[in-house]
Amino acid sequence: MKKRSARIYYVTFLLIILGFVLYLFVKTFNENLLYYRSPTQLVDGNFPENYIFRIGGMVEEGSLKRVSGTKKVSFNVTDFKNKVLVKYDGILPDLFREGQGVVIRGHLEKDFFVAEEVLAKHDETYMPPEVQESLGLSEDSKSKTMESISQ
Amino acid sequence: MLKNLLSKISPEGYYRFTNAIIPWLLTLSLLFITFGLYQGLFVAPPDYQQGDAFRIMYVHVPSAWISLFAYSVVFFSAIVSLIWHVKVYDVILLASCKLGALFTLFTLITGAIWGKPMWGTWWAWDARLTSELILFFLYLSILLLHGSFEDKKKAASAANILAIIGFINIPIIHFSVEWWNTLHQGPSVIKLSAPSIAGDMLSPLIITALGFTFFFFGTMLKSSQNILLDYEKNKLWVKSI
Numbered sequence: 001m002k003k004r005s006a007r008i009y010y011v012t013f014l015l016i017i018l019g020f021v022l023y024l025f026v027k028t029f030n031e032n033l034l035y036y037r038s039p040t041q042l043v044d045g046n047f048p049e050n051y052i053f054r055i056g057g058m059v060e061e062g063s064l065k066r067v068s069g070t071k072k073v074s075f076n077v078t079d080f081k082n083k084v085l086v087k088y089d090g091i092l093p094d095l096f097r098e099g100q101g102v103v104i105r106g107h108l109e110k111d112f113f114v115a116e117e118v119l120a121k122h123d124e125t126y127m128p129p130e131v132q133e134s135l136g137l138s139e140d141s142k143s144k145t146m147e148s149i150s151q
Numbered sequence: 152m153l154k155n156l157l158s159k160i161s162p163e164g165y166y167r168f169t170n171a172i173i174p175w176l177l178t179l180s181l182l183f184i185t186f187g188l189y190q191g192l193f194v195a196p197p198d199y200q201q202g203d204a205f206r207i208m209y210v211h212v213p214s215a216w217i218s219l220f221a222y223s224v225v226f227f228s229a230i231v232s233l234i235w236h237v238k239v240y241d242v243i244l245l246a247s248c249k250l251g252a253l254f255t256l257f258t259l260i261t262g263a264i265w266g267k268p269m270w271g272t273w274w275a276w277d278a279r280l281t282s283e284l285i286l287f288f289l290y291l292s293i294l295l296l297h298g299s300f301e302d303k304k305k306a307a308s309a310a311n312i313l314a315i316i317g318f319i320n321i322p323i324i325h326f327s328v329e330w331w332n333t334l335h336q337g338p339s340v341i342k343l344s345a346p347s348i349a350g351d352m353l354s355p356l357i358i359t360a361l362g363f364t365f366f367f368f369g370t371m372l373k374s375s376q377n378i379l380l381d382y383e384k385n386k387l388w389v390k391s392i
Contacts, residue, residue, distance in 0.1 A: 007234045014315055022319050026330060033331045035277040056332060093271030095200060103275075103334050119270045124339040126205060126348040128196030 036103045039082040047108050055084065055113060056103040056121060064098050077102060077113070088115035095120035157231050162379055163388040165239045169372040176369035183362030191355035198352075204268060205352075211261040212340075212356060213363035214254045218286060221251030221367060222321055225293070229314035232307055238382065239375075241307040244314060245297060246375035250367055252290035259283060270334060278327035279335035282320060289317045303382065 036056035037045070047053065060083055063076035071090055075098075076083045086104055096102065101121035106114045191209035198205040224247040232240040262280070263273045274280065293310050300306035328337045339348045346353055383389045 004234060011230055011233055011315070014312070018316065018319050022322060025319070025323070030330070033278050035275070035332050035334055038332075091271075094268050095270075117272070119272055119275065119334060121334055122200070122269055122336050124336040124347050126198050126208075126339060126352050128349055128352070129199040 038079045039077055039084045040079055042084055042108070042113075043082045049109060050107050052105065052107050052116070054103055054105045055086075056101070057083075059096070059098050059100050059102055061098045074112075077104065085112040086115050087112055088118055090115075090118070092118055093120040095122060157235060157237070160237060160239050162238055162383050162386075166376060166379060166388075166392075169376055173369050173372050173376075176365050176372070180362050180365035180369055183358055183365060185362075187355050187358030187360075187362050191352075191359060195352045195355050196349070201269060204265065207261055207265045209355060209359050211258060211265060213360040214261065215258040215283070216360055217363050217367045218251055218255040218258050218283070219321055219324060220364065221247045221254060221371070222286065222290075222318065224371070225251065225290075225314050226318045226321075229311040233311040233315070236304070236307075239379070241303075241310075242375045242379045242382065243371070244307075244310065245294065245378055246371045248290045248293050248314075249374060250371045252287060252294070254363075254367070255283065255287040255290060259287065275334045277333040277335055278331045279324065279333050282324045282327050286320055286324060289320060293317070 036054035039055065039057050042055055055077060057077040057079045060076035060078045065074050066072070072087070073089075073092070074085060074087045077086050078084075086106075088104075088106075096118065101123060103119045103121050104113065104115045105117040105119075107116075108114075188209060192206055195206070197203050225244050228240040228244040228247065231237060232244060259280075262283075266275070267273050293314050296313055297306045297310035300309060325338075325341075327333060328335050340346045340353065340356070348356070380389055380392075
């Protein structure tokens with residue numbers, strides 16, 4: 001009987017420690033576990049040239065330009081506060097379009113970002129095409145993507 | 152009553168009880184999964200952005216849910232087993248680990264198959280994907296640790312402690328998409344506001360998730376029976392079966 005209650009205390013102790021470690025973990029990695037930076041962080045922070053990292057944001061409407069005959073594209077990535085010009089030479093994912101969330105790996109040059117890899121970031125909204133057309137819900141889904149990007 | 156269930160449960164009683172419910176669980180899972188997948192793959196409308204490719208979520212999301220749920224079963228069994236030293240819960244822990252590892256692997260594979268055309272990559276080292284991969288290794292480590300002891304009692308308590316410590320990963324997996332910037336999208340269903348998924352796309356998902364849950368319990372209990380019979384192979388009640 002005594003031995004068993006000792007084990008109950010032991011497990012409770014273990015759980016409390018665990019909760020504390022989780023708290024520290026989240027607190028510590030809050031900044032370091034970011035998969036990508038936003039254009040605002042890009043403007044605020046001094047990233048050295050040739051430092052490879054990821055930026056995330058939305059492809060600005062009307063900013064997509066293709067160089068005909070090549071795979072070269074350029075577009076602006078925006079978080080609606082700041083934007084950054086991105087140049088890319090390669091194959092874009094299916095979901096890539098203006099107004100789509102993207103995560104881009106590459107490095108910064110003088111006034112633009114050279115992309116090595118472009119990934120489409122999908123938001124958590126799922127709906128049939130008719131609903132999207134009739135309600136114009138794409139605006140809603142865009143703002144959701146923006147929320148998840150700029151949090 | 153609850154205390155008896157936790158501390159007094161006998162291997163023989165467990166075997167007889169699970170024997171009675173396993174066929175029901177498997178039948179229910181077959182019905183739910185068949186109906187849910189039919190609804191999801193043929194009846195539900197295509198997505199406005201992803202077209203038909205979104206339908207992989209009818210297997211990806213339920214198996215991801217089971218990969219987390221199986222660990223909750225592991226965690227619960229580990230606590231009971233550590234405090235009361237009940238053999239049955241040690242067996243449930245092992246069986247849940249095996250099933251959990253399989254569902255985690257399935258989640259990772261179906262996610263990669265979806266990720267390649269949609270995101271443009273099979274794999275990204277973002278917080279959600281990485282923590283799910285860690286869960287897979289965690290399941291394997293518990294099984295390996297348990298298997299590395301000759302003495303079953305030592306094996307059980309070592310595996311229990313690792314299982315309890317490993318539980319820290321579960322909230323990290325679930326909240327990773329909210330706490331950090333990740334490539335993986337945020338939760339569509341389990342969140343405070345209304346689900347951000349259309350109703351006729353959501354209901355097949357819930358049905359398949361229920362089906363996967365029944366399937367998990369059915370196969371997990373069956374697997375635990377096998378481990379239990381092996382543990383108790385010299386006991387009288389096993390010989391009488």
